[in-house]
Amino acid sequence: MEDNALGEFLRHRRERLRPEDVGLPGGGRRRTPGLRREEVASLAALSPDYYSRLEQGRVRAPSAAALTSLARAIRLTGDEQDYLFRLAGQQPPEPRSPLAHVDPAMMYLLDALEHTPAQAADDLLTVIAQNRAARNLLGIWTGLPGYESNVTWRWFADPASRDSNDPAEHERIGRAYAADLRAGVAQRPAGDRFAHGLVADLLGRSAEFRELWAQQQVVSLTSAPKLIRHPLVGELDLQCDVVLSPATGHRLILFRPRPGSNAREQIAFLDVLGSQKFA
Numbered sequence: 001m002e003d004n005a006l007g008e009f010l011r012h013r014r015e016r017l018r019p020e021d022v023g024l025p026g027g028g029r030r031r032t033p034g035l036r037r038e039e040v041a042s043l044a045a046l047s048p049d050y051y052s053r054l055e056q057g058r059v060r061a062p063s064a065a066a067l068t069s070l071a072r073a074i075r076l077t078g079d080e081q082d083y084l085f086r087l088a089g090q091q092p093p094e095p096r097s098p099l100a101h102v103d104p105a106m107m108y109l110l111d112a113l114e115h116t117p118a119q120a121a122d123d124l125l126t127v128i129a130q131n132r133a134a135r136n137l138l139g140i141w142t143g144l145p146g147y148e149s150n151v152t153w154r155w156f157a158d159p160a161s162r163d164s165n166d167p168a169e170h171e172r173i174g175r176a177y178a179a180d181l182r183a184g185v186a187q188r189p190a191g192d193r194f195a196h197g198l199v200a201d202l203l204g205r206s207a208e209f210r211e212l213w214a215q216q217q218v219v220s221l222t223s224a225p226k227l228i229r230h231p232l233v234g235e236l237d238l239q240c241d242v243v244l245s246p247a248t249g250h251r252l253i254l255f256r257p258r259p260g261s262n263a264r265e266q267i268a269f270l271d272v273l274g275s276q277k278f279a
Helices: 006-013 039-042 048-055 064-073 078-087 104-112 132-138 151-157 167-186 193-205 205-212 262-279
Strands: 118-121 127-130 224-229 234-244 251-257
Touching: 006 039, 006 048, 006 078, 039 048, 039 064, 048 064, 048 234, 048 251, 064 078, 104 118, 104 127, 104 151, 104 251, 118 132, 127 132, 151 167, 167 193, 167 205, 167 224, 193 205, 205 234, 251 262
Parallel strands: none
Antiparallel strands: 118 127, 118 251, 224 234, 234 251
């Protein structure tokens, strides 16, 4: 196999995509086909320099998290993601790993929901993919080290993660996350290392989580109102909906404007600000 097979594969898949295929604004003339390198880097939450070096064959040992982020950014199939890992000299992720392939229907919906913040999460609420509107609203949650991409872990382990939520909702949200995690862990095999490691880590870190976990509540997340506080547009009045994929257990979580609110206009303004990066 050629010396830079990994880089050539990434370049080929990047060049076959249009901006609108991945939820980016279309239009405008381009000197070369497909996505720009900096667009792929942004979608994968990588630095443009790192992605350029990876495509040029100057990164010899890319991390599994970086490979997964790239596979999702350029919409690889499950077989293509496995191939990407093998080109990098790594074993493909296990099916229930946070690095596993995302349900294609979820990725399609993420792209189609261009003006509605949405993200895909696994059965333990680890964020595995986001659309542009979600990144604008919530920041980057995918491909983070350890348990940092897990919503429940961040809620209990990082108090700053609650800053975007109304304090009046904190108790309800924490209780819902703990009950949802117990429901998710119950569906995993008894020896699932990630699930039990996540729970053990939270039990060691958070007295609040220990108290809620001891209550033995088991309730999967459902639709609920949510107030999100954003530093640029203020408070957004949203409805958080959860759509389940029976095939994979992945969940599509979308944040739609509540009727009568200004959230639609606020989300549109955030999209304008985000578009300026590629102007």
